[in-house]
Amino acid sequence: MQVRIWGCRGSYPVSGADFVRYGGNTSCIEVQVNDTLIVLDAGTGIRPLGQALCSPDSHIKTNRVHVFITHTHWDHIMGFPFFQPLRDIDTYLTVYGLRRSERPLEETLAGSLGKPLFPIPFTSQPARTDFREVDFYTTFAIAPDVQVTTARLNHPYRAVGYRISSPSGSLAYVTDTAPFDQILFGDEQVSWSREERTLDEHSRETLQRMHQGVLDLMVGADWVIYDTMFEPEEYTKRPHWGHSTPDHAIGLAAQAQARHLILFHHDPHRTDREIDAIEGRYRARAAEVDLMLSAAREGLTLTRESDQ
Numbered sequence: 071m072q073v074r075i076w077g078c079r080g081s082y083p084v085s086g087a088d089f090v091r092y093g094g095n096t097s098c099i100e101v102q103v104n105d106t107l108i109v110l111d112a113g114t115g116i117r118p119l120g121q122a123l124c125s126p127d128s129h130i131k132t133n134r135v136h137v138f139i140t141h142t143h144w145d146h147i148m149g150f151p152f153f154q155p156l157r158d159i160d161t162y163l164t165v166y167g168l169r170r171s172e173r174p175l176e177e178t179l180a181g182s183l184g185k186p187l188f189p190i191p192f193t194s195q196p197a198r199t200d201f202r203e204v205d206f207y208t209t210f211a212i213a214p215d216v217q218v219t220t221a222r223l224n225h226p227y228r229a230v231g232y233r234i235s236s237p238s239g240s241l242a243y244v245t246d247t248a249p250f251d252q253i254l255f256g257d258e259q260v261s262w263s264r265e266e267r268t269l270d271e272h273s274r275e276t277l278q279r280m281h282q283g284v285l286d287l288m289v290g291a292d293w294v295i296y297d298t299m300f301e302p303e304e305y306t307k308r309p310h311w312g313h314s315t316p317d318h319a320i321g322l323a324a325q326a327q328a329r330h331l332i333l334f335h336h337d338p339h340r341t342d343r344e345i346d347a348i349e350g351r352y353r354a355r356a357a358e359v360d361l362m363l364s365a366a367r368e369g370l371t372l373t374r375e376s377d378q
């Protein structure tokens with residue numbers, strides 16, 4: 071298994087001199103297991119990935135692409151219309167995302183191409199695409215040597231966490247999510263007041279199930295890519311945004327005995343120097359619990375042999 075980060079910015083893409091080293095593209099990760107190509111999220115990072123795949127000296131020789139969407143907030147799908155393999159008749163694309171009773175995945179993704187948003191409708195794209203809706207807490211194979219497991223994340227309008235498992239490595243992809251103690255997110259908007267809120271029994275049980283599900287994705291994983299958009303003091307001001315902190319991610323990764331934690335979904339305002347400082351501070355803390363830690367940056371490539 072080889073993992074490569076193509077976009078690690080949260081909320082919206084950024085550019086400029088302060089964002090050069092970690093990059094400004096939003097969520098997109100490439101996972102390669104032998105001939106199987108998996109793409110996690112279709113943020114703006116999927117655009118340069120698509121270009122690389124279509125170049126004559128492409129690093130991978132396959133025309134079958136499995137795209138897993140955590141949720142359809144803009145930052146996780148806004149690159150989809152600009153994914154160059156969509157224009158290639160030889161591409162077979164399977165897009166996976168959460169089953170929702172009120173709006174099929176296909177309607178949201180295909181709807182991002184076409185009137186009034188895009189000049190070429192989805193139905194005119196030459197690639198052959200099918201959509202597969204997934205449920206929480208399931209495991210299925212997409213190739214003889216590649217299994218995918220899902221879990222529910224604690225995020226407004228809900229999101230799916232994925233684990234990709236193969237004999238050559240395992241990756242947990244957990245974004246976007248809040249911790250599992252203070253607020254339970256569902257399909258309704260959660261407003262926040264400073265008063266202490268109490269969760270009913272059912273909400274507490276649901277959060278506990280989510281917490282366990284996320285630990286199950288992470289257990290013994292070679293790599294855990296985790297939403298760490300907030301520093302702890304930022305989280306206390308915006309718990310209703312549905313994002314997490316490095317402290318929380320380290321706690322879970324240590325409990326799951328994962329090998330390497332990758333801080334992900336960087337706040338769009340966070341400069342290179344600020345991310346350097348966060349990485350340095352938390353790397354020392356992670357080392358105390360025998361955990362490798364890196365801040366995600368565009369181009370970061372991870373294999374068992376060498377995490378570069």
Ligand SMILES: [Zn+2]
Pocket residue numbers: 080081143145146246335
């Ligand atoms: Zn996001």
Ligand SMILES: [Zn+2]
Pocket residue numbers: 141143225246
């Ligand atoms: Zn989101």
